[in-house]
Amino acid sequence: MLAAAAALAVPLTASAADAPPASANVFTRAYDTTTKNVTLTFDADWWSAGNPGEVLRILRENGITAAFALTGRYVEKYPDQTRALISAGHKLINHSYDHPYFTQETQASRWSQLDRAEAAYNRLGFTSAGWFRAPYRDGYLDAGVNRDLAARGYYVNYDWTYDTTGYQGASLDTILARVRQYTVPGGTILMHLGDDSTDTAALPSIISTLRGMGYGFTDPYRSVTKGLIGAKYAALGAQRSVLGVPRTGEMVATTSGTSAVQWFDIGRIYWRNDIGTFEVHGAIGGKYFGMGSVTSFLGFPRTDETTTPDRIGRFNHFQGGSIYWSPPTGPHTVYGAIRDKWASLGWETGFLGYPVSDEVAVTGGRASQFQGGNVYWSAATAAHEVHGLILSRYIAVGGTGSRLGLPVSDEYGISTGRRSDFRGGFITWNATTGAVTVTYY
Template sequence: MKAISTITALVTAAVLAFLPLTASASDASPGSATVFTRAYDTASKNVTLTFDADWWSPGNPDEVLRILRDNGITAAFSLTGRYVEKYPDQTRTLLAAGHKLINHSYDHPYFTQLSQAERWAELDRAEAAFNRLGYTSGGWFRAPYRDGYQDAGLNRDLAAHGYYVNFDWTFDTTGYTGASTDTILARVRQYTVPGATIVMHLSSDSTDTAALPSIISTLRGMGYGFTDPYRAVTQGLIGAKYAALGAQHSALGAPRSGEMAATAAGTSAVQWFGTGRIYWRNNLGAFEVHGAIGDRYFGMGSVSSFLGYPKTDETVTPDGVGRFNHFESGSIYWSPASGAQLVYGAIRDKWSALGWERGFLGYPVSDEVGVTGGRASQFQGGNVYWSTATAAHEVHGAILARYLQLGGTASTLGLPVGDEHDIDGGRSSDFQHGTITWNATTGAVTVATDN
């Protein structure tokens, strides 16, 4: 149940929308949760519907879901851990319908009266209850009693524990007090603004469920439509990319943060999602990175690494087996057999000229590494070597096997100076200080050095 003091704690359009995250210098994890009292989009006449549930009574989830379903609305449900433990069947019904789950603490205490450790324990106990049913809040929080929701220390504590979205509300219908439908609708008419987040209550003594059809029809009569909580926390080109990918139904899942500056330069942005991120830079556009490729990229330092910003979304390779992202200064390729590997520069150019993964080299199975005199990358079907003196050349098959037996680039042969090529009766590769030849008839491999 909300504290009575929250009735007067209304948020007007002129005062509060959301508190942006502090820009990070290198796509670092947020240092503070973003507080959303309204959606990012405060120009369009859309609202988000949300419901709080404590634990005193289950409410009527079936009826709420029926009304939302009939009206095509996706809402958010802010649940305590005790509600989930006490009413697991109702919880499953709510969340199986695709509505957003928000961590509302375990047993609804005043968060300003708790230490950091106590706050984290409240979050963990609630999350454990969600997890036992197969669900997660994904790092979304709503403050019980709206207590301290804009407190800087609380939002730092949330972020330090992986909660980057503090999903607040614009106004409360006060149905939890037993308000009449007329009173609820008067508040809807008075306090609704573009981007508003409306909070109602699921408890059995709340009048919100009975008033819900009238709330929806009144809002539509005022010219308002409905956005879902997933879209409410995205905006601009990142939001458009997220929507085009399928939003919460995409591989990215639900948003994990608000939008942040990707670097201190101020001409870029990033938003974190359940399994990846979307990056935007003013001269490149917005692209997503996720999964194993994302793990590799994020582990390297993402935009602060030499790869820079993504230039493509994760894309299926032409052979249909793997995935790749191109970045400003290289690519990461993944396949089930090879994992996620980095390839760039002249070695990538050579691989490209030989047909990428559909060529005889197949997928990269290592990153580019330093070798004696230059650089090299391993592929499924051979190696590519590079130096400033010799450029990039491939070595494969029986010739590569012998070359590696001799010590590779550390041998007297040095680096390759050409690709493997046809000769009478077989194949040959030339090196800085010699040649390796393969006989097609006998399979014999011979080595000739300059010494």
Template sequence: MIAVTVPALAVIGGIAARPAAAADTTPYRAQVFTQGYDTSKVATLTFDLDWRTGSAAQNAVSKANLETVLSVFAANGITGGFGVTGRFAEQNPAEARNIAAQGHKIFNHSYSHPDFMTLTRSQRWSQLDKAEAAFRAAGIGSAGWFRAPYRSGYMNAALNRDLALRGYYISADWTFDTTGYKAADWATVSGRIDRYLKPGAIIVMHVTTPSTDPGNLQKIIDKIKGMGYGFVSPFQAVTRGPIRAAYLAGGGPSWLGPATTGPMRATTTGTEVQWFQKGRLYYSAATGAHEVHGSILTKYRAMGTVGSFLRYPTADERGGAGSGRYSTFQGGSIYWSSATGAHEVHGSIRTKWLALGGEAGYLGYPRSDEKAVSVGRASQFQGGNVYWNSRDRAHEVHGAILTRYLALGGTGSRLGPPTSDGYKVSAGLRSDFRHGSLIWNSATNTVTVVYR
């Protein structure tokens, strides 16, 4: 849920109205999550993790605390979130890698934990970039999730614009802090849970000594369970509705990776799109929620996604003949193969192509998008072309007949557009055109032109 006021802390700054945007475009600002979308009794547990190189004893305690947190999470089947600084990952790459390896979500918590409201835009970007470089070196990544050090400016419009301009579209904030980082006793922590826990709450705790949170974690979990709550991961907390259902049904982060944006209106009210690390999920009432990813998504994006004539996907991506892939949309399909790349097919040409067996037929996969020709439209396939115009409708031309037809000038030639598919004759194969025919002789492998 966006910009939920937290009773324990004041909101700094405000959110100005964002400019109007075209459908399914890059977010203008990072979306702030002070709680998840759940309205049922569930909570999300997160920890912040940063320490400078201290004494060997202090570092040993902090590392033991992290091991305790990961162990308790594993024992309770909880997937949490970790706001990790770049310097922590740089100094402790194995520990950082272990957090991610156990399935927890990493947030970019800056490189050295400065107050972002004291930094210029370039300094903010430097902190983000340096942290992400340390993450990459450790074998982890944030996927564009940020958590503000000190929570400073987390609702500031300019800061969230700066985040978006650097590719950080999720500001992973929180509903309340246990204050364990102040060495709070159990009574204090328990009291804050009583006061601030609510459906969808995101709870922040801290690893580093003198935090009491690692030692209290099992009691915190037991207390929350005793209040009738369960737990959801950060991956789930930032999704909702049919897109969440589709995401979880497909395998969640193991399928599409983490979300990289919050849910956004796709075109009109009631439609939605959410971007993920490995693809996007689109929803409309007419089509339901379906994913698009990989090379097919690249083509779909180039065409304008839901703003194009293809509109919304009507199914998830599926396997085609010969290890190819395809996705269907309201206005057509996109097919991909390693030999041809990704191309769209739609309208009457698609209908004709599918009637001839589609990618499994002799025409094979498309090797061009549909394009205008001198008379009507055409799509090229591995095994031939399909032509369409409003008078003669859609017909295929292939083989030696197609080679001769193109040499003569195609639809712009004296023959004009095709009026039939290729059909067998005693000599071999024949295709008829508006002003004549082409006849292929199988015995001589020659093509004869007949004008009328």
């Protein structure tokens, strides 16, 4: 085990606009290296359980959230201790299955180590959420190791700034001397859980010494966020928010402009200097990400996901349109002149209700389907709605592909009932008889 490390942060860039990272982001310190805060972390392997209950008590009494890098075989041997640690809200880190030197492993064996450990966590209902810590700190900066981590979905390589050396049985004086010598703003402190480690006994003194030096404590979830994205994440509730755990470091969102994105378990937060900072998650996020997110015609989000006025659905507005979702309809895009028409008719609270399709090409123009009708558009005719029995007849005769062509009016009242006009004729509904009549020009 290495003793102390130089302060180091390896920047993360996406391989393409808002694409999965090609290499894991190494966090030797937190993003924030100006504020006097540190993060406490513990490693553990199978040979001894240590005293997790005592560590939890100390952390709880001091209001500290820590991280625990556990091997798969530790979790298998000590499931109750693992449950206690992670159920308390502390961050689980994949520390491999049986603690090999990663630089000596092939890609296949590295992935096997990750997978076997993750399977052990999953059996207890936990996940590392793509966070890794290198056994023996071997190869934590190795380009091949970090590429292999990213290729398996491990985008956070959560390293450390210095080791207390409690695992070597260091005395309290030695441990505290290291704390005083090596602590820096944003530092990540490594301790060990094992029965032979003196870290648990020293923990209260470590905490009080750090506080005496003017240091506070940052939980690992917050340590990998920064700036406006970090502030948004904190305001939403951080790891307890709908977004969950950070999955990446902060990345450039697009190859042009000033922007950033960070991926989380359930969504992403985007920032652009001229728009602001907004989150996208859940079913709307799935739709947006599948379309290409910021590289699609929708561009950057302009709102967080928001509850609709009718309290039934959810929406995000983007530069180029909106995505609306409700339980019966799922997520669909609405944009341009069709969106403007829908908005003028009351959005989802109007008679059209929620969209049930994305905008699609039709003969001569574009159309979107809604719960209560359709909206059609072309440059020549503008956007108009067709609904009810008139819509049913219009579709029956062939819709935009028929002699009627595209609508040139919304449905409107006449003396005998209702009417919609089309390029090639009109359809009327008789309120007395219920008859629907098609008239061609």
